[in-house]
Amino acid sequence: MTWRLFRVWQRNRDSHRKYFWASLVGNLGEPLLYLFAFGYGLGSYIGRIHGQSYLEYIAPGLLVSTAMFAASFECTYGSFARMVHQKTYEAILATPLSLEEIVFGDIAWGTTKALLNSLSMLLLLGFLGLLVHPSALLLPVALLSIGLLFSALAILATAIAKNYEFFNYYFTLLISPMFFFSGIFFPLDAFPPWVKTVSLFLPMTYAVDLARALVAGIWSPRLLVDLLALLTPALFAGLLAARLIRRRLIP
Structure with missing residues (x-):
């Protein structure tokens, strides 16, 4: 796998x-809706959480959820669509690019799209x-890591999807619970x-813990744990997705 994966990124861009x-x-529309409806509306009744207004409390989490949803939908x-209906993967395989470069090029694009939206x-x-x-200046680094992880997880789901309806399971059983039960x-x-x-x-x-700490200016070794918890599964998910897609496209 080489820098040629960025040709796939360039094509998608x-x-x-x-x-x-x-x-x-x-x-961006849905996170903004939650930010204003919950932050200002519900927040006026809830009061303060951990010394913060409710708007201040939910803002970092909604920020990273923007990256999560953007990466998830794209990948x-x-x-x-690119792999099954448009046959883009098969067309690119006719070039010197490897399948791994195609998959990770798609992941790189999903990561970029997550960063742009967030x-x-x-x-x-x-x-x-x-x-x-x-410390909030480091938030783009956190958003890149989050975009990378959810792009890799999404393309792993794509590797085993038979049709678009399959993604209802992915979003209902994985993405939605993470949105509501991650703090x-x-x-x-x-x-x-x-x-x-x-x-x-x-x-x-x-991801929420990392973003909340950077917004609050809190430095601790736990931030490294948070970062590793995002990057490690991203690598494994990407490699597994490439392997499954290889089996699917190349008998």
């Missing part, structure tokens, strides 16, 4: 240009005065102990 604004609105529906959210949080600590909206202590235990196996929990 060029194809995406005319859909950029529609895609941005689609991926499920988008990658499936940076828009990041700018809004800065405009609202929610980013006051210098975005409420502290995990508010849930029963078994939910807190399950949350330790959800990568989104570590």
Whole structure:
């Protein structure tokens, strides 16, 4: 696997240009809705959590959820269309690129799209005065890691998907639980102990923890644990996805 994977990234970028604004609105609209409806509306009744307003509490989690959803949609529906219906993968295989380069090129594009969408959210949080600590400058690094992980997980789901309906299982059984049970909206202590235990196996929990620490200006060795909890499964998911797609496309 070489730098040629960025040719796949470049192909996807060029194809995406005319859909950029529609895609941005689609991926950014829902987190913004949660931010204002929950942060200002529900927040006026909840009060403070851990010394923060409810808006300040949910903002980091909604930021990383933007990256999660953007990467997940791109590398499920988008990658499936390229692989199955458009036959883009098979066409690129006729060039010197390897299948691994195609898969990781798609993952790189999903990561980029996640970063672009979440940076828009990041700018809004800065405009609202929610980013006051210098450590917030490292949030793009965290968003890249989150985008990489969820792009790899999504393309792993794509590798075994038979049709678009399969992704209903992926989003309902994996993505939605991570959105609601990873500490975005409420502290995990508010849930029963078994939910807190399950949350330790959800990568989104570590993504929220990392973003919240950077926004609050908290430095601790736990940040490295959070980062490793994102990057390690991303590598394994990407390699496994490439292997499964190879079996699928090359008998």
